[in-house]
Amino acid sequence: MATTVQTGSAVHQAERYDNSRVSEALYRLLLYGAVILGGIVFAIPFYWMMRTSVMPTTQVYLFPPEWWPERFEWHHFKTPFAVFPFAKFFLNSTFIAAGSAIGAALSSSVVGFSFARLRFPLRDIMFVVVLATMILPEHVRLVPTYLLFVELDWIGTYRPLIIPNWFAPAFYVFLMRQFFMTIPRELDDSAMIDGCNPIGLFWRIHLPLSLPALGVVLIFMVTAQWNDFLYPLIYIQGVPNYTVALGLRLFEGHMTNNMQALMAASILGVLPTIILFFFAQRHFVQGIVVSGVKG
């Protein structure tokens, strides 16, 4: 009796095992199908952008659209530079992005260090305020800061786009502070015994150790500034001073019948952030983890 029951359950189990193997295989199949299909959907816009940029004019406007260029025309990538000073636009964007990023990295690391390591009255309240400003919609200060920059006579310069970032943007302060909190305190003590003051401690110990986090701030800020549209739209005057974003929009107005050149210009416009991403992928991921998960 006992034996039969055992055998029965063993058979049953084997059956179940077989079943689960089949359903497991089916599950993997569905999973890979979904990942691949989703991946194609996410990648197609990029493909369409590239395919358009090299197509001959006679083919681009065909109906129904064709997927593969009958021949590759690379000259569309020259058009933006021939019509507008796009090289200058790239320089301008680079200048704004670099100027903002360096200032943001330095200031937020100093402030982040202060919040992470030094004790002073109101510090914790101030840090709560930092967190609160992170969730502040920034457009509530759009008009008054514009007035401020009018009064300072900064309109038409890059200063309104760069200088505010030198005053420790809240998000980066938060990021740097979280990073500094992970540096062991024993390092501080040994530096202190060598006679460092807090500035020396920051400069000699914490700053060199925080290069990865600084990299994150630089990457985020460069990307944000490169993609920004509203602030350059408000503050920049004169076509030669345009950023890439403004230049693209200007270019669109002149290229309504030249989709290849417009897509070529758009590719060039997003290329720097994509290159930056591939070079700094590890930092990118790490920064997102530090800021997102530990938040």
Add this chain to the structure above:
Amino acid sequence: MASISETQTQKGLASLFGRGGKPMKPSTREAWYGYLLASPWIIGFVVFTVGPMLASLVIGMYRTDFLTETTFVGFRWYQNVLSDSLVRKALINTAIFSFTVVPINTALALLIAVMLNQGIRLQSFWRTVYYLPSVVSGVAVSLLWKWLYQPDIGLLNSILGPMLRPFDIDPPRWIFSTEWALPSLIIMAFWGAGGAMLIYLAGLRGIPTSLYEAAEIDGASSFRRFFAVTLPLLTPTIFFNVVLNIIGSWQVFTQAMVMTRGGPNNATLTMVLHIYNTGFQNFYFGYASAQAWFLFVIVLIFVILALRSASSWVHYERV
């Protein structure tokens, strides 16, 4: 209170700073350094945040173009905001955008993250594929989507058209039709779900496998494992992202400005676009300020509601 701060000071670095000359009281010395190093943020906070916010309230009481005219109008603009049909249109559009994009993007990002976390081959490749669209944004992407949405020769309708033809339905005219223009901007926003996906993926990796093993021994199915183990442990991350997404989605501007300029027939007029138009196109800076405060209060209400709701669904247990 005093005794607490004293013990803190002793534990801190301060005791070691007082060297040379007539030593300053260590705690004071450390505090001075603290304020000195925090000063970039303090100055920036006063000059670029608190000051402007208060100034914005005051500017909202004037009829001014900052050049020729400055007339005090009291609370007239603030009253106007509530009855202005364009503001209402912008508010409704932005609310629809926010309330569809935030939940759907969150679900989509979670779904992709969970799929990629099943020990899939070439995981980092797929991660890049899904993440890359969220790296690029701004004008170039808006121009690209404007092209994809082209009703006759765009990518979307070249796929949809043949699919809908048997049913005798014409594909939508996307950004050129009043009904589909706002949904177009919403669908386009799904393309950027990869940003949150990356965060969730990192969060999933942080969940200890021992918890899954325990659940498996208890005979929990994979569905149950997801809803009983994975999701609760991920809620703090989800919450943080949802709050940031709410704020971001209420500030949608570039797509609406570049692709449709708010049209057709104000179908894609968003709050920030309307503020921009009022201030920087029509030069009613006072009214723009009042609208900005209105937007600020609305976003604040939704953020507070989200924070309030946190205790009922965000799982704050240390792993």
